[in-house]
Amino acid sequence: MSEFAFELELCARLEERCDGIVARQLGGGVAEPGGRILDVLCIEPGPEFADRAAITSESIPDAAIESAIGTGQARYWKDAVDCHPERARSAVDRALEIGFFERDHSASATASREYVRQVARYPDWYDRIVGIENKPDLGQPGDLEAQLRTDASLALVDEAILATESYVTRAHLNRIPEEVGVWRVHRDGSDAGCSLEIEIIREPTPLPVDEPGIEPLESHPGRTEIDTVSPDAKARARRRIAERAYGKGWRTYEFPDCTACRPDDASGATLPYCEWKGRAVDAGSECGTACPGYEDASATAVDLEAERNRRTSWEADPSGKRRQQSGLDWFG
Secondary structure, eight states: OHHHHHHHHHHHHHHHHHSEEEEEEEEEOOSGGGGGGGEEEEEEEEEHHHHHHHOSSOOHHHHHHHHSSOOOEEEHHHHHHHHHHHHHHHHHHHHHHHTTTOOOHHHHHHHTTTTESSSSOOOOOEEEEEEEESSTTTOOTTHHHHHHHHHHHHHHHHHEEEEEESSHHHHHHSSTTTTSEEEEEEESSTTTTOOOEEEEEEOOOOOOOOEHHHHHHEEEEEEEEEEEOOOOHHHHHHHHHHHHHHOOOOOOOOSBBBTEEEEEEESSSOOOEEEETEEEEEEHOOTTTSSOOOOOOOOOOOHHHHHHHHHSSSSSOOOOOOOOSSSOOOOO
């Protein structure tokens, strides 16, 4: 089975088991955020998850969260966001657009410049973060060992797990860090929508997320460049990951414009199942006129956002926390 199809089916199964947020393909580095891409993430809910869900369905910009703009007195945005002016302006605009910030029209009119405030205190909404590396075929491991060693030494996630369809031998277990858990995923049959059963081969060991971590960077013959990452930097990176996961989720795929592909919801989540390939497919990289099974057709319309809203605690259209203000809407 392709890693893409394996990943989607595993996400659908995890969504049934996880009360929080399931997401995929997010940066898992700190010094080099894109240097490690985590296949699947499970963000477990914290005590104020409902408060986060009520603010916005989108990811909140990190610069807006870290700014000196609070819920009390409105602040002039340029004095309150400590980063490059273009990034600050972009973060403020986005926070206003999604409803995390609101304009104070009276203060803006008096000073003839834009004053903003948060609509609500940023909540303590997430708890543990579990990272899952997908490798259905251990006979083609690629950079698996190096990726998992990065996860263990950096300790950005609370637990790291390898998920595979392969039979797991003692030799396999000896080649990956002992902190990494191992799941063997069994499919009940070969058709789309078959239920996945997860067999725990080895339990993961909790990683020291509150301690400094070591992040491998570039590798050279005989040596590897590393960076020591502080607990504060890790905490900020974890918040960014959680926010990206909240806004993005795992349904970031499209349905091909081909008669061979149909929406399959037998797993509870609707996946792009290709009759010709016999599995879920990635429309962006696997489908098109070069495929022997391709036959042009209009892509099927599937409301994946509504499905996520129905199946999870994420809210697609929350009421928001903006106050009702009178006066002209200054600056747009």
